[in-house]
Amino acid sequence: MIQLEKLTKVFGDNRVVDTASAEFEKGKVTSIIGPNGAGKSTLLSMASRLVSKDQGLVFVDCKEIAEWDTKELAKKLAVLRQSNNVTMRFTVREMVSFGRFPYSQGKLTNEDEGVIERAIEYLDLTAIQHKYLDELSGGQRQLAYIAMVIAQDTDYVFLDEPLNNLDIKHSLQIMRNIQKLAHEMKKAVVVVIHDINFAACYSDIIIALKQGKVVANGRVEEVIQADVLAEIYETPFNIVEVNGQRMCTYY
Template identity: 45%
Template sequence: MISLSQVRKDYSSEVAIGPVDLQIPAGGITALVGPNGAGKSTLLTMIGRLLGIDSGTIEIAGYDVATTASKDLARIVSILRQENHFITRLTVRQLVGFGRFPYSKGRLTVADEEIVSRAIDFLDLGDLEGRYLDQLSGGQRQRAYVAMVLAQDTEFVLLDEPLNNLDMRHSVQMMQHLHRAAAELGRTIVIVLHDINFAGHYADRICAVKDGRVVEFGTPDEIFTDDVLTRVFETPVRVIEGPAGPLAVYY
């Protein structure tokens, strides 16, 4: 479980995140949704300790994020930010191998190599593992970064807008991969999404963030109502029944 208690981040007298009280159960996919500038990515990076908090506590699987040693935290939670730029020219396999650093410190063992291979195969990157990142399409590169995170072999995985710059086909494929990772590998995935319909179709829980606070938390069935989505996004939203479940229509 990921637990946030009275978590707050102050930027100015007018801009702040929190206070946030939130309990994210273990297992499945939890999607963070909300308007631009709502604080979704900030909340995720605070959970992953890439950004400090000004007050409150965050715990992951009972470990205090603020005080747990980095080497121990890296075996519990992995995080992928929006900005992923490696200056060094790397192949896909070399990149995915970085996910094993908390265990190998750069010296991959046979067991590490097996885990890297499994992550590459899981994301269907076997034919690309010898290619350099700058030779890949945006969708292929994004899959490589997610494979790196999965190779870290943590129960909790935090992903900040992994669908960024992906077209519809590759976005669907990415969400299918993540759904499989949660179901087949037992990962707890917390993901920032802009497309509410991807959240509704693939997530087990939806956390709506607005003005730096959690305003709604529940199952897709609980969140996917005209009133809730209209209130969260401050624009008229109508939920209709689509061929694969409810769809949010906005215009």
């Protein structure tokens, strides 16, 4: 489990994250929602040590994150950031192989190759594994990046807005695979996401931020409530159930 205790981050006069606490459990998808500028990505970056925290603590398997050796942390926690601007020309398989760097330091073993193969097969990328990333659609590229994260084989997976600029088909494909990653492979998957309905359909836990504070934290049915969402987003919501799933409409 990863535990966040009263994390705070200040940029200039702006308290971007304000004493935020949360837990990320293995075997569950946790979605972080909230309006633009709520501090979602900053919270995830502090939780992964990509951004320094001004106050608070982060415990990864009961050990404070500052005490983790960088190489060992990379075997425990994988992060996929919003921007993945790869300037060099790589194939899908080459990109996925970078997930093995914490173990191989660039010298792939037969074991590494097996892990890469399984990650590619898991996301059904076998047919395009030798294509270059610049030949793919945005959704296919995003699946390749997620396969790289799977190949890293960590207990904790952080995905910062993985659905950015994707159509509905690829968004569904990615969210289904994220759910499989947690439920079948027993990883703790944490997703920063804007689409409330995708969060409602594919999450186990939802954490809502507003102005840097955690204002809701619980199971889907606890957070996806009209009054809760109206308070978070300052707009009226209507909640309906479709095939047992809570769905939101707003007006």
